[in-house]
Amino acid sequence: MADFLPLLIELGTEELPPKALPELAQAFHDGILKGLAARRIQVQETAGDLPARPLYSPRRLASYLPAVAVQQPIQHVEVMGPYVNIALDEKKQPTQALLGFAQKNGIDWEKLDRVTDAKGMRFVARSTKPGAATRELLAEIVAEAVAALPIPKPMRWGDRDVAFVRPAHWLVILFGREVAPGEVLGLKSDRMSRGHRFHHDKGVWLNHAGEYVEALRGAFVLVDPRERIDTIRSEIAGAARQAGGQARVRDELLAEVNCLVEWPKAILCGFEEEFLRLPQEALISTMEGNQKFFPVLDNDGRLTSRFIGIANLESRDPDEIRKGYERVIRPRFADARFFFDEDLKQGLAAMAEGLASVTYHGKLGTLADKSARVAVLAQQIAGQVGVDAGQARTAAELGKADLQSRLVGEFPELQGIAGRHYAAAGGQPAEIAAAIDEAWMPRFAADAIAPSKLGQVLAVAERIDTLAGGFAAGLKPTGNKDPFALRRAALGLARTIIEGGLELDLVALLVAAGRALPEGLNLDVRELREFITDRLRGYYADRGVPASHFEAVAAVNPSSLLDFDRRLKAIAEFARMRESTALAAANKRIRNILRKVEGKVPAAVDPNRLDEDAEKRLHGELETVLADTAPLLARRDYVGTLKRLASLQLAVDGFFRDVMVMADDPGVRDNRLALLQQIADRFAAVAAVEQLSA
Known part of the structure; x- marks a missing residue:
């Protein structure tokens, strides 16, 4: 065998x-x-x-x-028996406890082994038996x-x-x-x-x-899921070539279809081209979400009137399957057409007026109230990033109007997308129409941020109001519960600011958002700022940023998230310098010394009180470095600042080697502490580099 x-x-x-x-x-x-x-x-x-x-x-x-x-394999069996003080009497003869144990295990008591554990020595029965x-x-x-x-x-x-x-x-x-x-x-x-x-x-x-x-x-079953999914891909590709286009194949849908069939065969289907005047997202949503079909796009990425279904058999009459697939999709398309046409008759402005009758939250007012708050924030943000403030306000005022539409009522995933179509149909500029859609981006974890600056402004304003309102109204997440998706809102906010390159004072915006909330609601800005920082921690960890780098920047808590990102990149550059380890350790030592000081450290160094050559050298080099780094910091050149500070390494090492900081003379001691304070402050202007020291 x-x-x-x-x-x-x-x-x-x-x-x-x-x-x-x-x-x-x-x-x-x-x-x-x-x-x-x-x-x-x-x-x-x-x-x-x-x-x-x-x-x-x-x-x-x-x-x-x-x-x-x-x-x-052979089984080695080890059964623990009684302790020696119980197993043997005063004459070292076996007690009934030991004899019973030995008999139970089929071993003469004298052949039992002994082991010692925390409680003392005990008998043990060891044996082997063949494996089953x-x-x-x-x-x-x-x-x-x-x-x-x-x-x-x-x-x-x-x-x-x-x-x-x-x-x-x-x-x-x-x-x-x-x-x-x-x-x-x-x-x-x-x-x-x-x-x-x-x-x-x-x-x-x-x-x-x-x-x-x-x-x-x-027996017509592809039981290996890898073979089956490869077959589905091949079948879809062949049908798409027959249609003269390319299929839209989402991984999530492909994985689901792979679990619905055992013998996949593609069926190329079609629908009336008249439906193509509808928002293609509505048609795609129906095909993918409801029927598990794969839409066919043209070479420019536009939806065609063809789609592909995956049958779970190889039919003798595929036309009958095709007719069935086409038959089930038409009623949904017809409903979408009816809703779309009725919405066009109403218009986006009329929908926006209807938001006054829809409660957003009992403590936060209606959707109209929220839209008004977002519009004010959007205007403020637009002025800071060079976007037309009037367009920002208009887009924000119309941004939630499509929640009143029939189309979004039937297809909730089209919020924003429907608004874009209705805004364009109502004569709004293309920038405003696009921003109404983009304000919802990123819609999911892997989604991109809004591509346009106007869309980014709306996305930021929307999430700031959502977060401020949620925290002030006591809706902050607890454990795994986050009914208002505030964690997702915070991450979307941070991503939009950082990836969009938006120079914004986040704290100032949070303060403004808190003041705009209904009377009686108070926002703890510091708590919300920390919540957003926590989302950043995961965001950067996913991008391979070491935790020590993140904590070094988080310790100085810059008000701008874009500035936070710049500092992180500078820390990464600094960590690659050969001087970084010694300087990080020195900064840690400096911080520990200053933390223990009682009283106030002098703001300036008195050159006349410098006695040792090492402290004179450090002071002289530091004066030059401070002068050189001031303009670098002014233009936020953190990499340049840290590179220049790195030149202090030898002087700092010499200082700690040759100078007693805590001198008996209070004046000398304070002067040396002032010197260390200047070093610590200049490094802290970028990040808490001592976090890089283990």
């Missing part, structure tokens, strides 16, 4: 939830590996042509391992893996007592060529899988675990 054999475990079910399927499959596979590892059964995950991996389709969870040891055959343990391992699956609401079926995410109908546990005996979820293990529900509605005999993927392929 071979030392290793391939192992296949397959649990067949009714159609599994597509969005949860990959997670379930991975958890099932991991559970099998965990069970084998717990029993010390060796696994080689890369042996053979197909490596170890979860395999799945809508009707099955499977785990394939190319090489699993046929037997556990893997085949006999597999059903138990599968049962454990199934029980550990993340299933929030298991269901029962028929008259069975067991529960699972969906009714389970067959179980394969095949080890090499042999079926491993056992029962899981009321199903006895077998070698019979099942093929495609329509193309091969019968059992599939599995002769060997290593033949699983090929055998299922012959």
Whole structure:
């Protein structure tokens, strides 16, 4: 018998939830590996042509391992017995406790070993036994893996007592060529899988675990999700070429469709071109979100009247499937057309008037109140970044009007997008129409910020008011609860300012936003500023910025987030200098000294009180460096400032080597402290570089 054999475990079910399927499959596979590892059964995950991996389709969870040891290794058993003071009497003879322990373990008490732990010496029974055959343990391992699956609401079926995410109908546990005996979820293990529900509605005999993927392929099931998704991509690409365009393929939709089909075949479909006058986002939302279809775009990225559906079978009459796909999409398109036309009749300005009747929050007034606050903020921000303040105010006043539209009522994901179309149709300038849409960007984690400056102004104003209102009204997030999505708003605000290159005094804007809130609401600006900084911590960590660099800048808490970003980049440059380690350590030492000083440190250094050559040298070099870095700081050249400060390293090292800072003479001591204070202050004008010192 071979030392290793391939192992296949397959649990067949009714159609599994597509969005949860990959997670379930991975958890099932991991559970099998965990069970084998717990029993010390060796696994080689890369042996053979197909490596170890979860395999799945809508009707099955499977785990394939190319090489699993046929037997556990020799088991070394160690059973702890009674302590010596209990096991032996005063004559060193065994007590009944020791004799009972020895008899239970089948060992003469004199042959027992002794070990010492924290409580003293005790007897221990050691033995070895051959490992169990893997085949006999597999059903138990599968049962454990199934029980550990993340299933929030298991269901029962028929008259069975067991529960699972969906009714389970067959179980394969095949080890090499042999079926491993056992029962899981009321199903006895077998070698019979099942093929495609329509193309091969019968059992599939599995002769060997290593033949699983090929055998299922012959039964019209692509059980390997990687092969299946590659097939879907290929099918979509072929259909798009036939249509003379290119398909819009979102990874999220592709992954979901991959969990809906076992034998994917693309069906090229179409709809009436008259629908193309609607906002293409509404049509795309319907195709992707409701029907799981893939829209076809032209070479300029515009929607065409063609789309692609993925059927779960190879039909003898694909035209019938095509007609079905086209039939289900038309009513949704017709609804969108009706809503769009009715909204155009009303107009965006009339929609904006309706916001006065919609409550935003009990403490924060109506949506009209919020729009008015955002408009004032947008005007203020526009003046600071060189954007037309009148356009900013108009765009902000109309920015939420489409929430009153019928189209957004049916397609909430079109907020802002619908407003852009209605603003353009109502004769608003293209810049204002675009900004109404862009104000919602970034809409999700990987989304880009607003591309235009006007859009960025609206995005910043909107999020500042949302954050200020949320914190003042007591809506700040707690734990994993964030009903007003304030964490997302803070990150979107920070990203827009930093990535948009907007030079803004964030604290001043927060103060202005707090003053504009309804009477009786008070905003703790410092608390909100810290909340935004916390979002920055994660933002920069995702970009590989060391935590020490971030904390060095956060310690000086610049009011401008763009300035925060500049300082971080300067710290990164400084950290690459050979002098940085010594200077960071020196700054840490300086800070520790100054922290212990009682009383006020003099603001200026008295050259006449400098006695030692080392302090004279440091003072002379520092005077030059202070003069050189003043204009650099004025133009926010933090890299240049730190490079110039780095030249002080040798003088600082010499000072600490040769000079006693805390001299007996108070005047000398204070003078030396003033010298150190000037060094600390100039570094602090950029960042707390002592944070870089471990």
